[in-house]
Amino acid sequence: MPSAPTPFDARTFAPVRRQALEAETLPPEAYTAEAFYRREVERIFMKEWNFMGRADHLVEPGAYAAVELVGVPLILVRDRKGGLRAFANSCRHRGTQLVEGEGQCKSFRCPYHSWVYDLDGALLGAPEMEQTRGFDRSQFGLVPIRLETWGGFVFVNFAPEGPSLADYLGDLPALLEPYALDDLVCARRREFDIACNWKLFVENAMEEYHIATVHRVTIQENTAMDTHGPEPPRGNSAVLYSRHPGSMALLKGDTGFPFIETLRGRPAEGTYFVLVYPSTMLGLTKDCVWYLELRPHGPGRTTLVHGACFPRKTVARPDFAEVVARYYRRWDQTAAEDIRASEWQHRGLASPFSRPGRFSFREVLVHEIDNWILDRVLDPGVDARERG
Ligand code: FES
């Protein structure tokens, strides 16, 4: 007698592994079950490169930010030599979280017994430890976490070894070179606490099927897209391109900033929507770039960070504050629309009567994303995907 499928049994996911237009969507438990989420943490977030916002967020030596990713507290800090570093936000004495929030400091002092760490993680002071035998201060620096940057975007990796960020990103930096990403300034960063699985928001960002319904009076009205479709998969990213008049980041009737001067060809004629796996979407349009970063806290709770980036020259304009308000209005409206859609979806999926569905041709990247996740979450060798 065949045994009942376990949560990670290949049979449970076989219908998702078919080609997109023959496949089923992920089973609802992939969005709601604690066991599935734990696997994602262990096999995706603890292993791959994770997006951490813009490097221009921490400019001066001593600028720091405490952040949390999948329950792991981290410190990001600009050191004395101008380098950006990441450390585990845990004291090496008895483990206390060292800092919270953001700020400017000369060193980190533990709030429990006052051990003091330098900006490069070295333990500078440990009061009343002179009687402790064989205590070697140099062995008790903060635990470093791998950090690399691309185009002014910061990424961290919890795995002590593995591919570099450049290897992970493959040819994506070459595709996006015309945007001169290093020259961008993050003008505004907003955080939202959302009641849905992180994958739902990622999937939403990479399909256009919902635009005519969810964004009927925002994006749909403004931006007639004459071509819209996925690009061939490229390493650890998924790319959707849309050709359209005007800027994707404005509402109908609004005028904005001059276009990015370095854009030619396709970038000058439309917008790239790029998912950098696992959980960050970049929107690159003619006059600006925005990011949507998803930080999961559990199967049903996620922090969404929205970052609005403009070329340095645009930010320096005397009318910047006045004009940028139009962009913020567009992003705030569409973010609210997408949050509502994703939270409703999560509530429906959590029903015991929810069942897997099917994909339209406008959702092939959702299928691609779900399979990228299954490639990592399922045990190797038990279940291959079909490639079309
Ligand atoms: S736990 Fe940090 S100094 Fe004791």
Ligand SMILES: [Fe+2]
């Ligand atoms: Fe949307």
